[in-house]
Amino acid sequence: MSYLKPSFRHPDLPVNDLGYTKKNYEGAISTLCAGCGHDSISSAITQAIFELSIAPHNIAKMSGIGCSSKTPTYFLGNSHGFNSVHGRMPSVATGANMANRDMIYVGVSGDGDTASIGMGQFTHAVRRNVNMMYIVENNGCYGLTKGQDSATSDVGSKSKKGDPNPFEPIDLASIALQLGATFVARSFSGDKEQLIPLIKAAIAHQGFAFIDVVSPCVTFNNNPGSTKGYEYVRDHLAATGTVDFVPMKDEITTSYEAGTSQEVTLHDGSVVHLHKADSRLDIHSRRSALALIKDYKANDQLLTGLLYMDPDSQELHETIQSSNKPLRALTELDLCPGNKVLTSINASLR
Amino acid sequence: MKPTNINDPEYFHKVVDCQLACPAHTPVPEYIRLIAAERYTDAYMVNWASNVFPGVLGRTCDRPCEPACRRGRVDEDEQPVAICRLKRVAADNKNDAEVIARMPKIPATKNDKRIALIGGGPASLTVARDLMPLGYIVDLYDDQPAGGGFMRSQIPSFRLPETVLNDEVNYILDMGVISRFDTYVDSLKDILDKNYDAVFVGTGAPRGRDLIIPGRDEGTDNIHIGIDWLSSVAFEHIEKIGKKVIVLGGGNTAMDCCRSSLRLGSDDVKVIVRSPRSEMKASPWEIDDAEREGIPMFENHVPLEFVIKEGKLAGMRFDRVRAEYDANGKRSLISLGEEPVMVECDDVCIAIGQDNSFPWIERDLGLEFGKWDMPVVDKETFQSTNPKVFFGGDAAFGPENVITAVAHGHQAAVSIDLFLNGKNVQHRLAPGATLVSQKMGIHEWSYDSGVVDDVRYAVPHTEVKLALSDRKMEVELGFDPLTGFAEAQRCLNCDAQTVFTEAKCIECDACVDICPTDCITFTHSGTEAELRTRLSAPANNLDQDLYISTDKLPTGRIMVKDENVCLHCGLCAERCPTAAWDMQKFMYEVSKAGSDSVQLGAEQ
Numbered sequence A: 001m002s003y004l005k006p007s008f009r010h011p012d013l014p015v016n017d018l019g020y021t022k023k024n025y026e027g028a029i030s031t032l033c034a035g036c037g038h039d040s041i042s043s044a045i046t047q048a049i050f051e052l053s054i055a056p057h058n059i060a061k062m063s064g065i066g067c068s069s070k071t072p073t074y075f076l077g078n079s080h081g082f083n084s085v086h087g088r089m090p091s092v093a094t095g096a097n098m099a100n101r102d103m104i105y106v107g108v109s110g111d112g113d114t115a116s117i118g119m120g121q122f123t124h125a126v127r128r129n130v131n132m133m134y135i136v137e138n139n140g141c142y143g144l145t146k147g148q149d150s151a152t153s154d155v156g157s158k159s160k161k162g163d164p165n166p167f168e169p170i171d172l173a174s175i176a177l178q179l180g181a182t183f184v185a186r187s188f189s190g191d192k193e194q195l196i197p198l199i200k201a202a203i204a205h206q207g208f209a210f211i212d213v214v215s216p217c218v219t220f221n222n223n224p225g226s227t228k229g230y231e232y233v234r235d236h237l238a239a240t241g242t243v244d245f246v247p248m249k250d251e252i253t254t255s256y257e258a259g260t261s262q263e264v265t266l267h268d269g270s271v272v273h274l275h276k277a278d279s280r281l282d283i284h285s286r287r288s289a290l291a292l293i294k295d296y297k298a299n300d301q302l303l304t305g306l307l308y309m310d311p312d313s314q315e316l317h318e319t320i321q322s323s324n325k326p327l328r329a330l331t332e333l334d335l336c337p338g339n340k341v342l343t344s345i346n347a348s349l350r
Numbered sequence B: 001m002k003p004t005n006i007n008d009p010e011y012f013h014k015v016v017d018c019q020l021a022c023p024a025h026t027p028v029p030e031y032i033r034l035i036a037a038e039r040y041t042d043a044y045m046v047n048w049a050s051n052v053f054p055g056v057l058g059r060t061c062d063r064p065c066e067p068a069c070r071r072g073r074v075d076e077d078e079q080p081v082a083i084c085r086l087k088r089v090a091a092d093n094k095n096d097a098e099v100i101a102r103m104p105k106i107p108a109t110k111n112d113k114r115i116a117l118i119g120g121g122p123a124s125l126t127v128a129r130d131l132m133p134l135g136y137i138v139d140l141y142d143d144q145p146a147g148g149g150f151m152r153s154q155i156p157s158f159r160l161p162e163t164v165l166n167d168e169v170n171y172i173l174d175m176g177v178i179s180r181f182d183t184y185v186d187s188l189k190d191i192l193d194k195n196y197d198a199v200f201v202g203t204g205a206p207r208g209r210d211l212i213i214p215g216r217d218e219g220t221d222n223i224h225i226g227i228d229w230l231s232s233v234a235f236e237h238i239e240k241i242g243k244k245v246i247v248l249g250g251g252n253t254a255m256d257c258c259r260s261s262l263r264l265g266s267d268d269v270k271v272i273v274r275s276p277r278s279e280m281k282a283s284p285w286e287i288d289d290a291e292r293e294g295i296p297m298f299e300n301h302v303p304l305e306f307v308i309k310e311g312k313l314a315g316m317r318f319d320r321v322r323a324e325y326d327a328n329g330k331r332s333l334i335s336l337g338e339e340p341v342m343v344e345c346d347d348v349c350i351a352i353g354q355d356n357s358f359p360w361i362e363r364d365l366g367l368e369f370g371k372w373d374m375p376v377v378d379k380e381t382f383q384s385t386n387p388k389v390f391f392g393g394d395a396a397f398g399p400e401n402v403i404t405a406v407a408h409g410h411q412a413a414v415s416i417d418l419f420l421n422g423k424n425v426q427h428r429l430a431p432g433a434t435l436v437s438q439k440m441g442i443h444e445w446s447y448d449s450g451v452v453d454d455v456r457y458a459v460p461h462t463e464v465k466l467a468l469s470d471r472k473m474e475v476e477l478g479f480d481p482l483t484g485f486a487e488a489q490r491c492l493n494c495d496a497q498t499v500f501t502e503a504k505c506i507e508c509d510a511c512v513d514i515c516p517t518d519c520i521t522f523t524h525s526g527t528e529a530e531l532r533t534r535l536s537a538p539a540n541n542l543d544q545d546l547y548i549s550t551d552k553l554p555t556g557r558i559m560v561k562d563e564n565v566c567l568h569c570g571l572c573a574e575r576c577p578t579a580a581w582d583m584q585k586f587m588y589e590v591s592k593a594g595s596d597s598v599q600l601g602a603e604q
Ligand SMILES: Cc1cc2nc3c(=O)[nH]c(=O)nc-3n(C[C@H](O)[C@H](O)[C@H](O)COP(=O)(O)OP(=O)(O)OC[C@H]3O[C@@H](n4cnc5c(N)ncnc54)[C@H](O)[C@@H]3O)c2cc1C
Pocket: B060, B061, B062, B118, B119, B120, B121, B122, B123, B124, B141, B142, B143, B144, B148, B149, B150, B151, B154, B155, B183, B184, B185, B186, B202, B203, B204, B205, B206, B227, B230, B252, B253, B256, B360, B392, B393, B394, B395, B399, B400, B401, B402, B403, B405
């Protein structure tokens, strides 16, 4: 019996800039069903954060309720975390972010957690451009409660229970675009080559970075007739192109053919490079992204990859001009600056 | 790259590193599990079938399996499983009566074929062990008073108690071998004239090298050839040695000579070697044991002369040197040009190597001799150019060790059996191999798949002072059963193979994500060298194979598993939703003389 993962790792594992190996970014052994797409996403997050050389204690994992929302236990075991009430992760994450802007926020949610009970919360986090990565592990069902259809399930899609879903799906990527999200992408749990650079770009992005990751539920929604199973997704996958994330410290060495690529330089100097598979996409245009999502869907294809990025994104702290320092770093002197300052404030209001 | 053919028994054999490295291919993980299950007699018999002398080898084996052991390479700080000392746990705790009851039955009516074995060491005894149950009549000639060869005459009792040796030699002699001890064979022709149907030469490498430098003749009373001296000690012709002893040489014979000297009355023993210490040939643990007894080792001292005073050996003079290596790594010893160093002594043991010698083999018997006056022997069949005469052990290709002699003996027995049945000795049975699923239920395997963190356990030793007081007192004490269990649990069960069925795989990546040592990758095909550059983790150990599937996966990619540091933890199989991975026990058995094991390699 091995509920325990052996403590040995590959002896030649690479180390990152902090001298850590991937092991330092792992979490507890997963208790999800064997083969659940969510585990692959956990592994992609682990790999991306390792590669970004972020100190684990500078990260806070935020989640709601669901199999997907359980996953923060299974990655970044040395980071902070908050497992909130069902659908309430966005407000808790907003609060945490307001209190400490120095932390990196990794939000993980499910299609149920986000598109049903948490829809109201989600929209406001998007709208406010909270500085965080927000991943929806989208399996088209409520996995944790035994596979009921979720709001992202396609019309006619059948889960293991066998009844076709009668309702129109909510396309979370489109909603995020409409609500003003400043980074929007879609991916598939079975495609780490695409997912890992997207996660890195999302983390580096200043503002709300949304990734809708289709992630099959092997137990309740991986049957013939489901549009969110491994086979169906693989057969209907299309991509906007391949994404390279080049951290600020690295030199850009690849050369790209003109017209087929688009580049975004982030606030920290790192560069996101999209090598386009479809030249119609302009990643700085919401309209182009929305249109293409629709076009592909009309052809029964699921468009993945980077969809939209706003390089001039202004995150919530900038908008409301909050303290530059995390609240915990504010001293008594910062908070009660004394009579002189009060007098000058009062004077300014006269 | 071509998909891996897992039906070739050699593929998974390579994955069981210890078994592959063992010259007799002992199924190590199988016996280690039996020890953990307290099934000591079963563990002993698994050993006995392969290596014939588990009690002897559990104490003295050269253990080529241990440097090969996977456990030793999964982490910088990891040491191999104590494979050798676990073997001893099986031998120490077996039920003797049951072992005797489980010995092969010897046919009462013999076939009419007679075989002569010359030399009574492990090679000859193994031939006897394999051929007696087939009804052959076996005569064994040895010039010593009892069987065992060098195991008796060379390996000192403080490393190998006589009772242990006697038991294991007797298991074989008691099969009805006709032993002719105290009989030196001085003519192979005479033996052949006795109309034996086959002759096996297992006479070892019985000539110790001498050191001819000034003073050698005058000092001869106190200058001993190491292996001759050790055998005189073993047979109690010599019972003491001078107070000050110099042992020349850095191999295992030197270690046995110096430690024996300490037990025969010397209180100042020095081991002196020509070259740097790092080049000493002795096994590291033998050097450790000698040092634990307080014996100093001096390096880079080239002997110049034996110093004689008043007609008696008084010491030796050495030239101090340093080693230099040329571009090809060839070493030369350069004199420091200093005054020679005088080391006083009463006796010297020369332990600088042994050679074969076949003065008793006539050169007109159709038995060809080649380089260095060694017989021409086929590496696989052990047949000489006289088809009736076979060689094995140290006599075949020069000095090795007990387990190699055993491995040779098994193969020579196969050849003799084929030969005497009128079959081609080149047409040997393929090894027997089986693969059996170990799945018992969810999270349940029929082996302990968990990987413990324990570091290698050290075997306890008799306290030095006590050990030195008695030449026959065993120094190493062996693991007690509890420590034996704990050490056994360190074994990774490398014979529990990961077997992949592409038709079942849905490419969910669960196995890739869970694998603690990043063994598994799904990727597009390529050449091996190129594939090795883009796997989940570096795949730099070229001795270890890549397990490669066909491209019949849903995405047309291939599955590549680097076998190098797989922990055989079974997590890939546990996390696979479709049982595309299964853990299957691989049994590999070298075909023995008369063995009717199925030729799985050909069949599957
Ligand atoms: C000091 C020393 C320590 C060793 N320690 C170890 C150890 O710890 N572990 C290990 O694995 N190996 C050890 N070895 C090596 C090991 O003993 C040999 O490799 C092994 O015994 C070889 O087996 P064999 O069957 O080929 O011949 P041997 O064991 O050498 O047996 C040959 C026998 O044939 C007899 N013989 C030779 N010529 C004739 C003849 N013409 N007529 C009749 N009889 C003859 C010899 O007297 C001897 O009894 C050691 C060797 C030495 C010298």
